[in-house]
Amino acid sequence: MPELAKAYEPQQVEDRLYAKWQDEGLFKANPKSGRPAYSIVMPPPNVTGKLHLGHVLNNTVQDILCRKARMEGKEVLWLPGTDHAGLATQTMVEKQIRQTEKKTRHDFTREEFIERVWQWKEEFGGIITSQLRKIGCSCDWSRERFTMDTDYERAVQEVFVKLHREGLIYRGKRMVNWCPASLTAISDEEVIPQKQKGFLYHVRYELVETPGQFLEVATTRPETIMADVALAVKPGGKWAHLVGKKAWRPLHREQIPIIADEAVEEGFGTGVLKVTPAHDKVDYEIGKRHHLPVLDILTPNAKINDPGDHDAAELHGLDRFDARKRASELLSERGLLVKEESYENNVGFSERANVPIEPRLSEQWFLKYPNIPEALALVQKGHVKFYPEHWTKVYEHWLENIQDWCISRQIWWGHRVPVWYKDGEKEICQIESPGPGWEQDPDSLDTWFSSWLWAYETMRTEDGTRQKFYPTSALVTGPDIIFLWVARMLIAGLHFKPNGTKETEEKTLAANLAFKDVYYTGLIRDKQGRKMSKQLGNSPDPLDLIAQYGADGLRFGLVRIAPQGQDIRFDEKQIEEGRNFCNKLWNICRFRAMQGEIDSNAEPWKHPRTIFSNELLDRLHIVLQGESSVKQALDRYKFSEAANVLYDFVWNDFASRFVEAAKSDFAQADSPTRAGTLATFDYVMSHVLRLLHPFAPFVTEELWGNLGFSTLSIQAALWPTQSPRPKDGSSRAQEIYTSADLGRQLRGEVKLPSNQRVPFYLVPSSLITKDHPLTDEQNAVLAAFLNATTIEILDQAPANPGPKAFTPLGDLYLPATGLVDPTVERDRLTKELAKTEKDLEQTRRKLGDANMLAKAPPAKVEEWRALEISLTEKEKSLRAALEKLG
């Protein structure tokens, strides 16, 4: 057996083991396998992305699920890949070209530019997947997919053609969210509302029929006044008498009608609304209702486009925000600005470019979502389960208020819209060019229009992968993409039925669910609770953390603080704890290795055992099968709970108690229980390593091999689900542990230095019957825990008793003389007496309440009675001791 290093050194282990796993093909999924399938598709990270803590958490959770499933004997497919991230990638490559060659995308042909993006992807696109390997992800890299793979691209276009044929995809001129920085439309889901400080400008519009009279309008956007085509007031409201009259538009002066429309709220602003159909969604609707013209005065990059010789001509060509300022100055100069009021409102920002979006009328492709009622029913009927469950409300709300999806983007990098035009009128939707003279639509598709096929399109192979592994078992993702991805993947499964139709509706559904369980991770925030972002620089690089604490430390630390459905406040201390835990585990095993060969098939049941072995086996049973077992926790996707159960078991039950007790046994070569203790040690260690493997794959694999449990990977070992409970009870072990705690407290309270070894005296309580006195072995263990020279068993209290602890075993005394300062001792006793009296009072109050006695369960009442007796006894004894001290 190789000698283990004094501390676990992850750097020596991780890369070597990962390479070995890869070489042995342990992560490869075999669709021909007879084992039950378990599958997860990885939410594809952005190909331009770099690993951040969110990825670490998300992928660690997936890895836990997959490694556990493998150990349960399932055939596991964890399918990795990356997303072409149309706009983000295009922007990044454009930036690079601008910096290195001082060129823009328009200096290239579309084909040339796309070629450059591919070059970039070949060079840098593998960064994030190599980083995922560093954290130990057990995905099947031989099946890695990219949303721009040839097959995948074709599938996306096929889907477009199909939906077009079904009339669900259509082209239309509509108000869309326009990003003036990226020069493309984006979907509603990619618009992030943000609070903006600005002004509400109160502007006077002169009435045409009654010069000198004005109508006051409040607006946040005076730069769009030139596009006003009407003023609207509330029907039947206080301005109703003006309906049908006209007002002078104050910039680019012209007459515009005054109309009445229900959209106007009298309580807001001045109760008069300027109607600018080209630049506001509500106004556009009003315009349609009243057959008003649409005057567009903004260029695609949001500069004023209102040329010609008019009174606001100087605004032409200005950026929208400069124009806003200048417009207000112009109005002010003309005496038409009543006031500028400070104002905060919500403005939609483009998620990608982080600039305010412009509502803009443009020709775009839209998808009318199919299968909405079915998608709702999926979740409501429990075919798909969300963890935590409360996200179902969000899902339902979105589906119930769903709008058509704007799927076209004015970008080059992505899946091109498979529609062809000729002579400006003929239009054909098909993948290949219909022939000479036909031109393809220049738009590309929203990246999410490709990712919504991810769950099954990635499994399109000849070898039966999809039949074996689709529907997938679980999806692990963030709640921020419930709409963008989760809901749409479910809809895609429902509509395209990738696994075909079966004889019944129920079976068709079951075969075509994208996934059965969805686990939403929390968002990782910094110590102050802020979102992590590049701008703030508050996001630690996971690779730095791995270098410092090891991948297992990072994984375990993160999972342990990530309760289901809660955001996580990240603190590096927590990763340190993860590392420390790995080291603890390492050292337990190291200690065991020092005691001789390990029996990989140890059966503690065959040997005589100490009560301490039994106690540990009992605790293991609870960890495996109890109400708060690892299994219970993982079945409910409570990863942090499972990690904490293991943490507690390993650190406290195993290391602090069992190992310490075992030392007494190992100290004597001819101990009758030595073999049993070793077997218990090996047996529990084997279980612990296996249980921890999904959480901390490297250290467990390394120990598994080094200790000689098997020459095979620990991943080939069985996931433990049960372990018998020792028949002979272990209450004595608990009594000793508790007594040891109390005795140590006593030592602390009288300020004995922890290295000072002293004798103790024990007067066993009557409950420790004469039939079960403390054995020599038990005595030795207790003495070791207490750092006692001896524990002398007495029939009655010593004539001159020292400080005393009340323990389950009886009264435990320190020697009376020499050790303790009487003042310190008096303080200690007084304090303990006060606490005892308080507890006693509380208990007596309960027992004195007839109502309570009558209605509480008898078992509880018994507990209280027993408590009262022992507290009374303790109180009496404390008083006596105090009296003696004088």
Added chain:
RNA sequence: GCGCGGUUAGCUCAGUGGUAGAGCACUACAUUGACACUGUAGGGGUCACAGGUUCAAACCCUGUAUCGCGCACCA
């Protein structure tokens, strides 16, 4: 405005009706043959607030405050 989630020790958080918990941080002691990435002990809490249900409430109900998130509105 609607919905969701939170408010428990200095910090991060467990805790689904029966004497308030863990880790970290802090303090003291300890370098004893697994581990200083350690061990032992200690101090530290009106469980946000107010009502209600109950024999009994951190926990269940109602309301309030406050923080965060989402949706809608956004002249």
